[in-house]
Amino acid sequence: EPEVTQTPSHQVTQMGQEVILRCVPISNHLYFYWYRQILGQKVEFLVSFYNNEISEKSEIFDDQFSVERPDGSNFTLKIRSTKLEDSAMYFCASSSWDYGYTFGSGTRLTVV
Amino acid sequence: RKEVEQDPGPFNVPEGATVAFNCTYSNSASQSFFWYRQDCRKEPKLLMSVYSSGNEDGRFTAQLNRASQYISLLIRDSKLSDSATYLCVVNSGAGSYQLTFGKGTKLSVIP
Numbered sequence: 225e226p227e228v229t230q231t232p233s234h235q236v237t238q239m240g241q242e243v244i245l246r247c248v249p250i251s252n253h254l255y256f257y258w259y260r261q262i263l264g265q266k267v268e269f270l271v272s273f274y275n276n277e278i279s280e281k282s283e284i285f286d287d288q289f290s291v292e293r294p295d296g297s298n299f300t301l302k303i304r305s306t307k308l309e310d311s312a313m314y315f316c317a318s319s320s321w322d323y324g325y326t327f328g329s330g331t332r333l334t335v336v
Numbered sequence: 337r338k339e340v341e342q343d344p345g346p347f348n349v350p351e352g353a354t355v356a357f358n359c360t361y362s363n364s365a366s367q368s369f370f371w372y373r374q375d376c377r378k379e380p381k382l383l384m385s386v387y388s389s390g391n392e393d394g395r396f397t398a399q400l401n402r403a404s405q406y407i408s409l410l411i412r413d414s415k416l417s418d419s420a421t422y423l424c425v426v427n428s429g430a431g432s433y434q435l436t437f438g439k440g441t442k443l444s445v446i447p
Contacts, residue, residue: 272434325435
C-alpha cells in the first residue's frame with residue numbers, strides 16, 4: 225500500500241532555531257497538506273498545497289511558516305524561529321481528488 | 337468558528353459489545369464527512385467516509401443527518417483491536433480540501 229513518508233520521526237530544537245520537516249507524498253497524489261497535533265489536543269489544519277502553490281491556510285500558518293516542493297517528490301514545512309508552543313506532532317498528508325487522505329506517521333517536534 | 341464536537345469518553349466496553357459515537361458539526365457548508373481512527377501517538381487513519389444515505393463497512397455503520405448537522409458511528413461486535421480514538425472529521429465547505437477534526441472519542445475494548 226502506498227505510504228506518505230516523513231522524516232525525521234523526532235526532532236529536538238532550541239527555541240529560536242529554524243527547522244525543516246520533510247515529507248514524500250504518494251506519487252500520484254496532487255494535493256499535499258500539513259497538519260499539527262499538540263499533545264492531548266485535536267488535529268489542526270495548517271496548509272494545503274496544489275499545483276505548486278498554497279491553496280488554503282489556517283490562522284496558525286503565519287509568517288513563521290512556509291512550505292515548498294523543491295523537486296518532484298519532496299514536500300517540506302519550514303518553521304522559522306521556533307517557539308516553545310510549536311512543540312507538537314506534525315503530520316504531512318496527501319490526497320487525490322476524492323478526499324482520500326493518507327497521513328504520514330508524523331514528526332514529533334520538541335522545542336526546548 | 338467552525339467546530340466539530342464529540343464526547344471525549346472514554347468508552348470502556350466488553351468484547352462483543354455494540355458501541356455508538358456521536359458528533360455534531362457547526363459548519364453548514366461542510367460537504368464531506370469522515371470517521372478516522374487514531375491509535376496512541378500515531379497518525380489518523382481513514383476508517384470510512386460518511387454518505388447521506390448512511391453506509392456500512394463490515395461491523396461499522398455510519399449515519400449522517402445534514403439537517404441536524406449530526407454524524408454517528410456504530411461499531412458492532414467490538415474487538416480488542418478496535419481500541420483507539422475515533423475522530424469525527426468534516427471538510428470546510430464546497431471545494432475545500434481542508435479538514436476540521438473533532439477532538440476524538442476514546443474507546444477501550446476490555447477482554
